[in-house]
Amino acid sequence: MENLALYLPEIGQFALILALVMAVLQVVIPLLGVNRGQLWLMGYARPFAVGQALFLVISLFVLAACFVIDDFSVAYVAANSNSLLPVQFKISAVWGAHEGSLLLWVTMLGLWSVAVALLSRSLPLDMVARVLSIMGMISVGFILFTLETSNPFARHLPSAPMEGGDLNPLLQDFGLIVHPPTLYMGYVGLSVAFAFALAALMSGRLDAAWARWSRPWTTAAWIFLTVGIALGSWWAYYELGWGGWWFWDPVENASLMPWLVATALLHSLAVTEKRGLFKSWTVLLAIFAFSLSLLGTFLVRSGVLTSVHAFASDPERGVFILALLGICVGGSLLLYALKAPTVASVGRYEVVSRETFLLLNNLVLVVMALAVLTGTLYPLVYDFMGLGKLSVGAAWFNTMFVPLTVILAVLMGLGAASRWKKDTLPRLAGVTAVAALVAIVFAVVTPFIVQGEWQGKVVLGLGTAGWLVAATLADIWKKSHGKLAKIPKLGMSYLGMVLAHIGVAITIVGVTMVSNYSIEKSVRMSPGDVETLGDYQFEFTQSGKIEGPNYTSQAVRFNVIQDGEVIEQLTPEKRHYSARNSIMTEAAIDVTLFRDIYVSMGEPLENGAWGMRLQVKPFMRWTWLGAIFMALGGFLAMLDKRYRRRVGVAQA
Amino acid sequence: MHPQRKKRLRLILFLVIAVGVAVGLAMYSLSQNINLFQTPTQIANGEVPPGRTIRAGGLVVEGSVVRDAEGLGVTFRVTDGQSEVPIHYEGILPDLFREGQGIVALGQLDTSGTFEASEVLAKHDENYMPPEVQDALEKAHLDGKAKMEDANSSGTDTSYGKGAGY
Numbered sequence: 071m072e073n074l075a076l077y078l079p080e081i082g083q084f085a086l087i088l089a090l091v092m093a094v095l096q097v098v099i100p101l102l103g104v105n106r107g108q109l110w111l112m113g114y115a116r117p118f119a120v121g122q123a124l125f126l127v128i129s130l131f132v133l134a135a136c137f138v139i140d141d142f143s144v145a146y147v148a149a150n151s152n153s154l155l156p157v158q159f160k161i162s163a164v165w166g167a168h169e170g171s172l173l174l175w176v177t178m179l180g181l182w183s184v185a186v187a188l189l190s191r192s193l194p195l196d197m198v199a200r201v202l203s204i205m206g207m208i209s210v211g212f213i214l215f216t217l218e219t220s221n222p223f224a225r226h227l228p229s230a231p232m233e234g235g236d237l238n239p240l241l242q243d244f245g246l247i248v249h250p251p252t253l254y255m256g257y258v259g260l261s262v263a264f265a266f267a268l269a270a271l272m273s274g275r276l277d278a279a280w281a282r283w284s285r286p287w288t289t290a291a292w293i294f295l296t297v298g299i300a301l302g303s304w305w306a307y308y309e310l311g312w313g314g315w316w317f318w319d320p321v322e323n324a325s326l327m328p329w330l331v332a333t334a335l336l337h338s339l340a341v342t343e344k345r346g347l348f349k350s351w352t353v354l355l356a357i358f359a360f361s362l363s364l365l366g367t368f369l370v371r372s373g374v375l376t377s378v379h380a381f382a383s384d385p386e387r388g389v390f391i392l393a394l395l396g397i398c399v400g401g402s403l404l405l406y407a408l409k410a411p412t413v414a415s416v417g418r419y420e421v422v423s424r425e426t427f428l429l430l431n432n433l434v435l436v437v438m439a440l441a442v443l444t445g446t447l448y449p450l451v452y453d454f455m456g457l458g459k460l461s462v463g464a465a466w467f468n469t470m471f472v473p474l475t476v477i478l479a480v481l482m483g484l485g486a487a488s489r490w491k492k493d494t495l496p497r498l499a500g501v502t503a504v505a506a507l508v509a510i511v512f513a514v515v516t517p518f519i520v521q522g523e524w525q526g527k528v529v530l531g532l533g534t535a536g537w538l539v540a541a542t543l544a545d546i547w548k549k550s551h552g553k554l555a556k557i558p559k560l561g562m563s564y565l566g567m568v569l570a571h572i573g574v575a576i577t578i579v580g581v582t583m584v585s586n587y588s589i590e591k592s593v594r595m596s597p598g599d600v601e602t603l604g605d606y607q608f609e610f611t612q613s614g615k616i617e618g619p620n621y622t623s624q625a626v627r628f629n630v631i632q633d634g635e636v637i638e639q640l641t642p643e644k645r646h647y648s649a650r651n652s653i654m655t656e657a658a659i660d661v662t663l664f665r666d667i668y669v670s671m672g673e674p675l676e677n678g679a680w681g682m683r684l685q686v687k688p689f690m691r692w693t694w695l696g697a698i699f700m701a702l703g704g705f706l707a708m709l710d711k712r713y714r715r716r717v718g719v720a721q722a
Numbered sequence: 723m724h725p726q727r728k729k730r731l732r733l734i735l736f737l738v739i740a741v742g743v744a745v746g747l748a749m750y751s752l753s754q755n756i757n758l759f760q761t762p763t764q765i766a767n768g769e770v771p772p773g774r775t776i777r778a779g780g781l782v783v784e785g786s787v788v789r790d791a792e793g794l795g796v797t798f799r800v801t802d803g804q805s806e807v808p809i810h811y812e813g814i815l816p817d818l819f820r821e822g823q824g825i826v827a828l829g830q831l832d833t834s835g836t837f838e839a840s841e842v843l844a845k846h847d848e849n850y851m852p853p854e855v856q857d858a859l860e861k862a863h864l865d866g867k868a869k870m871e872d873a874n875s876s877g878t879d880t881s882y883g884k885g886a887g888y
Contacts, residue, residue, distance in 0.1 A: 466754075
């Protein structure tokens with residue numbers, strides 16, 4: 071047993087190499103089968119996919135084991151762990167830095183491949199072979215990248231350190247345990263839609279069946295992305311200690327771009343499945359969605375964000391991943407250019423129809439993604455050309471997103487209420503007039519109810535959200551003929567859409583309120599001091615010390631007082647992590663559905679005084695609650711029974 | 723021209739113009755919202771007009787941090803090794819703000835030459851140097867070296883070997 075532990079890193083690396091071998095076989099053998107029309111060769115796609123995933127999982131578990139047993143001879147473990155680190159953080163430290171998160175990335179790709187292998191019984195074998203072969207190609211690229219440039223099992227021998235450098239304290243948190251894996255599941259999951267699109271292009275079978283197969287997979291990836299982005303925002307909010315929840319940081323943008331395009335893809339797939347239209351566009355979106363996932367990986371992992379020059383001086387990783395990106399995007403677009411002209415979309419639709427609204431919606435989403443792309447890459451290009459360093463202010467992204475979101479929401483309401491193929495403006499106006507009226511009243515009255523200042527932006531945001539909900543509910547009312555009992559019979563897909571759209575409205579309300587009505591104050595406070603912010607008083611009652619497992623903190627106790635009564639005690643902390651000698655702010659937050667009270671500590675000043683940041687953030691939770699609704703909506707849509715038809719029915 | 727075609731051409735023209743205007747507006751708005759990074763040397767040389775929002779940064783000079791007696795005001799100087807700029811900030815400083823650490827501040831230069839910061843950033847990693855600051859330090863270092871070389875050009879070559887590598 072002891073001997074085994076001694077060779078753990080080698081076992082992990084060996085498993086990774088075996089996974090690479092499996093991945094290569096997964097690429098070559100099934101494709102050979104497709105080429106020669108030999109079913110038995112195509113049949114190998116599934117076992118190789120399972121084998122590859124098995125070795126990847128072994129590799130990941132071995133790395134986790136190296137962390138748990140504190141094997142500091144492994145350079146990656148030594149850099150990101152410490153014997154005092156609580157065990158759950160030792161495990162999450164596996165994806166705490168570059169090497170391990172890449173291993174997680176490929177392992178998830180392996181798991182998605184297995185899922186496709188196991189859940190594709192209704193799919194013709196040659197399609198399974200193509201899809202898994204394409205996913206195998208991506209896998210080969212990334213396992214090679216991991217082994218060549220970022221081996222997590224590399225050893226520090228013979229002079230292994232006795233103690234590790236510890237995980238960045240910022241990452242010692244529940245948020246880091248769940249956020250990266252969820253986000254990666256989303257990124258990597260888009261490879262399935264990508265592989266399906268390319269497989270369909272290769273075979274020339276871009277039809278309703280292809281769209282029907284792709285939809286649940288795309289939805290699954292989209293759910294993970296949605297939840298992953300929301301988790302990231304939530305984590306940044308409570309962990310960074312100053313109450314911001316979205317910074318338009320390149321790393322965040324990298325996750326938002328694929329989400330926007332994946333959202334467009336979901337809707338375009340719906341049109342392709344139902345009406346046989348937009349086929350080329352759908353394929354293009356599938357390619358772009360995954361390419362943006364890869365671009366995100368490149369941005370975050372190549373070091374190009376830290377400095378274009380650092381990237382140029384140590385280009386190994388960056389160039390490798392840029393090459394992967396180039397091959398992937400270039401190759402798929404080449405295939406698209408060769409095959410897309412042969413794809414004909416049949417069926418016609420009038421100018422006023424659901425098809426048109428969905429198309430416009432798609433355009434808005436793509437424009438949003440392009441705006442994010444521009445704002446993210448502009449500083450890099452500027453720097454690369456030697457013009458100097460600059461940053462694009464958050465204000466610009468907001469200027470772009472506010473009007474686009476309003477247009478998007480208006481189109482969402484109209485799209486859901488309109489008919490396929492042919493509709494008329496008078497009819498549409500008739501069914502949505504009430505919703506528009508409700509929205510306007512809601513927008514104008516709500517600021518008075520919450521006693522906020524009457525602002526144009528708030529009215530616009532609330533009006534948009536109100537319209538979306540009212541139009542959606544009006545549509546349910548009409549479809550169910552006003553009978554509650556009929557609602558479940560409208561179909562899971564439809565109900566999923568309803569839930570997701572209401573989720574968007576909830577997020578819009580949250581963002582609107584918290585952006586415009588938040589109040590905050592930074593003050594110097596000593597024990598006994600009372601500060602007033604909005605309806606609340608904050609009383610600094612005492613300060614003291616708290617001992618944690620691998621940190622000590624100075625803490626302050628606050629009474630939060632409303633109408634003369636103490637409603638909550640809050641204890642913000644300033645933690646000192648000894649291993650890295652670093653300081654972390656631990657905010658204290660009192661949460662209700664309608665407001666967050668956020669207290670965080672600044673620096674110690676003389677005579678026991680502290681700089682304190684006090685904030686009241688109305689409707690903060692709604693921002694993330696909306697994402698939960700969207701994800702649940704996606705989940706419902708995946709459960710729709712038409713995705714569970716048997717082979718015979720699917721082909722009929 | 724066929725009336726159908728004429729109609730289509732007009733539509734395309736309209737779309738091209740609309741897209742052009744939209745892109746133009748977006749890029750104009752972008753140009754209004756970028757914050758250039760300026761080194762302490764550039765600021766000391768008077769390259770930055772007062773009132774323009776820029777990002778400035780460098781290493782916080784040891785012993786330069788002075789807090790106001792009341793409130794949360796703080797004044798400190800940053801350097802790129804060649805020039806120093808005083809920065810004033812009112813509010814909570816980030817956890818990793820300390821003397822000797824690289825920081826980046828967003829704000830404007832006032833007429834007295836003090837940089838009035840609305841935001842001070844220090845990344846959450848003690849080994850991390852903001853890339854702008856790294857760059858500024860290197861630039862200032864190279865400038866200094868070039869001056870030394872100019873001064874020594876008549877004498878023996880004391881600088882690092884040119885082209886000889888390391």
